[in-house]
Amino acid sequence: MTKKSNALLSGIKAQDPRSIARAISSVENNDQDAASLLSGLDRHLIDTVLILGITGPPGAGKSTITSPIISTLRKQKKRIGVIAIDPSSPISGGAILGDRIRMMDHALDEQVILRSMATRGRLGGLCASAGAAVRIMAASGCEVIIIETVGVGQSEMDIVRLADCTLMVLAPGFGDDIQAMKAGLLEVADFLVVNKSDIAGAESLCMEMEHIFVQKKEESGIQRVLQTVATNNKGIAELLDAVEHYEQFITANGIKEKRRAKAMDVETLDWIFEMLRPKLSKVIVEHATKDDPRVRAQELINRLLPIA
Numbered sequence: 001m002t003k004k005s006n007a008l009l010s011g012i013k014a015q016d017p018r019s020i021a022r023a024i025s026s027v028e029n030n031d032q033d034a035a036s037l038l039s040g041l042d043r044h045l046i047d048t049v050l051i052l053g054i055t056g057p058p059g060a061g062k063s064t065i066t067s068p069i070i071s072t073l074r075k076q077k078k079r080i081g082v083i084a085i086d087p088s089s090p091i092s093g094g095a096i097l098g099d100r101i102r103m104m105d106h107a108l109d110e111q112v113i114l115r116s117m118a119t120r121g122r123l124g125g126l127c128a129s130a131g132a133a134v135r136i137m138a139a140s141g142c143e144v145i146i147i148e149t150v151g152v153g154q155s156e157m158d159i160v161r162l163a164d165c166t167l168m169v170l171a172p173g174f175g176d177d178i179q180a181m182k183a184g185l186l187e188v189a190d191f192l193v194v195n196k197s198d199i200a201g202a203e204s205l206c207m208e209m210e211h212i213f214v215q216k217k218e219e220s221g222i223q224r225v226l227q228t229v230a231t232n233n234k235g236i237a238e239l240l241d242a243v244e245h246y247e248q249f250i251t252a253n254g255i256k257e258k259r260r261a262k263a264m265d266v267e268t269l270d271w272i273f274e275m276l277r278p279k280l281s282k283v284i285v286e287h288a289t290k291d292d293p294r295v296r297a298q299e300l301i302n303r304l305l306p307i308a
């Protein structure tokens, strides 16, 4: 156990926002304290946490809806963590979206931990960082942890595999985006949230989505296509009510446990890539050949992983 990780662990337990932020930075950079920090985390709280994914096409209202969702959960006295995956900000900053959220209603609330993570300029490692951040937030007593990510691109889609329950936020006027995501919708979404239902086209989008989701509704008996107006709080209480029932359903059926196990596999794989990359770069140089790169890669894998 390093001295720094020890101090951070006490800070996390004491819900000190600076310690939480520094701990997440430590795992994001995978620095020398990351391993002892993560292995020293109190893990008993994570089982009862709800990890809620919020995804959907750009502009559908994900960030807007996150705010009333937080407010409603805060009224239930829950401590909340938010991880906003930000595809647009540069790796050093990563704060554009975070600032946008912070400027909203929850900036001064110590029971809301906000963190943004940039995707641009990084080679993988996003699942690893986000998964570790979830455990840090849980160890600091967060009861609901929201992961907001734009629903396009593989790395963004992988992220929602960390969630217990995923809301796909859609809105009228996103026809092309929705067509492109149709297969993904069924795979990753537990709820389809037709946001902006104050504008034309919401009803027909809802009907279309209900048609796609007919089977999912039958599984649990819970309404899975819901309408909201994120800008004026409409439909948020009903949405969270449905999510709560759904969480009870997936917990009782062992689905949540299975999803967690899968999420651990996804995250472990991401850590393996993260940790192997620098080592492999060295190995490649040391085992230089004039083979075709595809052949050379296979040869190196056979040598390094004879079991595979």
Ligand SMILES: Nc1nc2c(ncn2[C@@H]2O[C@H](COP(=O)(O)OP(=O)(O)OP(=O)(O)O)[C@@H](O)[C@H]2O)c(=O)[nH]1
Pocket (backbone or CB within 6 Å): 056, 057, 058, 059, 060, 061, 062, 063, 064, 065, 150, 195, 196, 197, 198, 199, 228, 229, 230, 231, 232
């Ligand atoms: N009319 C209406 N506008 C909304 C509603 N929800 C969000 N908006 C507006 O839609 C725009 C986009 O909302 P965001 O919350 O930034 O969307 P986002 O999905 O987070 O977008 P990205 O972060 O870019 O992926 C903003 O101008 C919001 O004010 C709604 O229910 N009704």
Ligand SMILES: [Mg+2]
Pocket (backbone or CB within 6 Å): 062, 063, 064, 097
């Ligand atoms: Mg957003």
